[in-house]
Amino acid sequence: MNSELALIQSLRAIATHPAARGLADDxxxxxxxxETLVLTKDMMVEDTHWLPGQSMADVAWKLVAANLSDLAAKGAEPVGVLLGYSLGADDDAFxxxxxxxxxxxxxxxxxGDTVSGGGARTFSLTxxxxxxxxxxxxxxxxxxxxxxxxxxxVGGAMMGFEALTGRGDADQNPFTRPTPLLAEGCALAPHVSAMMDVSDGLLLDAWRMAEASGVSLAIEGMQVPICAPEDRRADALRWGDDYALLFTAPTxxxxxxxxxRIGSVVAVGQAPLQLDGEWLSGPEGLGYQH
Amino acid sequence: MNSELALIQSLRAIATHPAARGLADDxxxxxxxxETLVLTKDMMVEDTHWLPGQSMADVAWKLVAANLSDLAAKGAEPVGVLLGYSLGADDDAFxxxxxxxxxxxxxxxxxGDTVSGGGARTFSLTxxxxxxxxxxxxxxxxxxxxxxxxxxxVGGAMMGFEALTGRGDADQNPFTRPTPLLAEGCALAPHVSAMMDVSDGLLLDAWRMAEASGVSLAIEGMQVPICAPEDRRADALRWGDDYALLFTAPTxxxxxxxxxRIGSVVAVGQAPLQLDGEWLSGPEGLGYQH
Incomplete structure (x- = not known):
């Protein structure tokens, strides 16, 4: 959203620490x-980040997994978490x-801290x-x-979401109980030139990595490992929540x-991202923008 | 609230780290x-932790001050903060x-992270x-x-709150722009036997310190420095938000x-707290219980 982008830019402008370059996206x-600490903070809001009626146990799991996935992408091993919790229904399940x-x-x-109050509940984890x-x-x-x-x-969370909402019978766990790739992130860290977790959609996150690095990425869509039927490949490349690790490294x-291997880093071209030889015109439609 | 107490007890029970003994209250x-890190996380919820129409700039200030006051009570110098922010009205003021x-x-x-969604806004700071x-x-x-x-x-925040809500003309800053006693907390840390910040009311926080320490505290109400008229002393001892530091130390x-000096630590008596020679019967009415 534009208002959010403007806010993040303002927050970055007042952030005096180099680490704040990554505010709200890293x-x-x-x-x-x-020591070198890696710190993440992700929030989840009722009706925005989870479905009405979804298991609060799964919501809690995902809150943890999403933050740990951010650590995984930094090759960091978790030391602990702080919880910010809004009291409400199904506390025991949470x-x-x-x-x-x-x-x-x-x-x-x-x-952590617990609060109570009206309206949509918000959870936060550090x-x-x-x-x-x-x-x-x-x-x-x-x-x-x-x-x-x-x-x-990628694609497993999409199929799991569809099953959860009554479309199909795929395994729901990739959506409801994702696993951050912690061991893999630590193992890869010494070898990569860039790394991030795929939380908003592979193509959108690749676009962001290219922009952040000042290069272009050329992705071959058919090379991307998907956990979905072949006729859903285009969707799988644009769906988030899988917590795969996208990285670049010397070949x-x-x-x-x-x-x-799903593609190559090339000199910056007419756009940050090329898919199957075609330059993409913008980040719209490449993933979940929030 | 009972539901919150029960939840915190459950959270403590599943918390595997000794530091989690302090969950939600320390x-x-x-x-x-x-290094020894000190980590705090405080949340604020619209209509619960701030007044409708209150300056969002003041809300932001207080969110920072409340967390830094927790560091002050630990004799810790701030290294940085992470913000969890719900988008809404007056983002610029915030x-x-x-x-x-x-x-x-x-x-x-x-x-940090930013979110958008309906209902009461929730801010979180680590x-x-x-x-x-x-x-x-x-x-x-x-x-x-x-x-x-x-x-x-104590008492300045109470007077400031009353001025803010149209009762009296006291300085509003102790309520709207409190100052955490960071330098004082660091200076005191080597000398104290126990320390906490007064966030929910002096008597309530003294009760909690006594319970946590397995002792009783005997407070002399007239010795407490108040920033309020003398006829409001009883209220000032029960009002929060001042971020003074309550501590015990060898005399x-x-x-x-x-x-x-506002009193003495004594062997555990018939209650955790004695005020002017009278044992108090319970924590009810001693401060802001949330």
Missing amino acids: AAVLELGG LDGLQAALEAFDVPLLG AIGRATHTPVPSRTGAKPGDGVYLCGS TAALPTAAT | AAVLELGG LDGLQAALEAFDVPLLG AIGRATHTPVPSRTGAKPGDGVYLCGS TAALPTAAT
Whole structure:
């Protein structure tokens, strides 16, 4: 939304710390003592970020997973999370999902705050991680000549969402209980030139990485691993919530974890993104813009 | 509220980290590398934590001040903050107040998230601080024989609130633009046996400190420095939002900053709190319970 873009630009302008360059679209990196901290904060709002009637346990899980995925993209191992929680219906279910996610990803709840109040409920999570490699990967380092890779696949969350809403019988877990690729992100961090998680759609996030790096990315759509029927490939490239890791690396890199090459970094062209040889005209329609 | 208490108890039960003992009522303390981090997270909800029509600049200021006050009580210097922001009316005013507070307290905005959605807006701030003294002061260390002290005063926020809402002409700033006692908290940290900020009312917070420490506190009401007319003393002892520092220390301690002795720590008696020689029967009516 335009108002949001303007606000973020204003926030960036008043942010005095270099880490705030990433405000609202990236994790913050903070040198402190001998450690490099990675800090993320994601919010979820009722009726915007989850469906009416959706399991609050799944909402809690996703709140944790989304933040940890931001750490994964920085090659950071989670140290703990802080929860901001609006009281309401199904608190017990939320706690069940929270506990399940914290156990699954082996991360402690350090503290937080609870509030009550009318209207749409808002949850907020802050995740604190410890960088396992410096410099910490960012979305700005893609270089012409690098390969473009995907660790994980896309489309599974889309199919899960459709099943959850009564269309089809695909596995709902990729939408309701996504898994952040923490081990993969840490393993990849020393090898990548740029990395981010795919949270809003592969093509949109690739567009953003290209813009941030001052290059163009040429993606071959057929090379992208999808977890969806072939006739849904175009949709799968534009659907978010999968938490795959999009990264660039020298094509000679010996990658320590399974990843699929889906394209190349090229010198900046007439647009940030080329799909199957065609320059895309703008980010509209490439993913979920919020 | 009972539902909130039950939730916090449940959250504490699933929290696996010792720092989570303080969930929702204290900052988290985290050892990381050679540093001791102090982490706070406070939320504010429209119509609950601020008045309809109140300046959004003041709301932003208070969001920052409330979190930094939690750091102050831990003797921690701020390293940065993460903002969770719900878009809505008066975004520019919010930014003005945010910028003013960040500059006033010399703390950078590191990152955060913005959301949009219907209903009551919720703001969230995470503050990251570096402990200047270990062990980090907590509310659990008060010992019989210690003195009870207040750094700062209470009642100013109450008077400011009344002026803001058309009753009286007191200075509104103690309510709208409170100042966390950061330098004082750092200076006091090596000398105190327990410390917390007075956010919900002096008597209520003293009750909580006594319970947490397994002692009783005997407060002399007339000794408490108030920033209000004398006939409002009883109210001033029960009003929050002043961000004074309540602490206990050996009576022989050479305190490095101005503070007023307001009572003594005694062995646990028939209640956690004694006011002017009378045991109080319960925390009800001693402050703002949320």
